[in-house]
Amino acid sequence: MKEECLLVIINQSYREGMTQEEVYSVARKSWRISSSKLSTLKYVFAVSNSKIVGMFECYDWNEVKDETDLEYNGEN
Numbered sequence: 001m002k003e004e005c006l007l008v009i010i011n012q013s014y015r016e017g018m019t020q021e022e023v024y025s026v027a028r029k030s031w032r033i034s035s036s037k038l039s040t041l042k043y044v045f046a047v048s049n050s051k052i053v054g055m056f057e058c059y060d061w062n063e064v065k066d067e068t069d070l071e072y073n074g075e076n
Contacts, residue, residue: 014026027054
């Protein structure tokens with residue numbers, strides 16, 4: 001079965017040893033995608049220097065106008 005995914009490049013923001021919460025916080029700011037594609041996305045991968053440093057499964061999408069609108073809870 002084919003799953004659609006989104007790769008988010010975080011080269012400049014990533015540093016070795018970041019927690020998944022920190023990776024999510026950096027990567028989520030870059031998730032800009034057409035609303036028509038949201039229903040097909042299952043996973044978002046955070047990538048730094050060609051290495052996957054975070055993987056997040058998409059359960060739901062929310063429009064965020066301010067970065068304080070959505071906090072990481074380990075399930076987002």
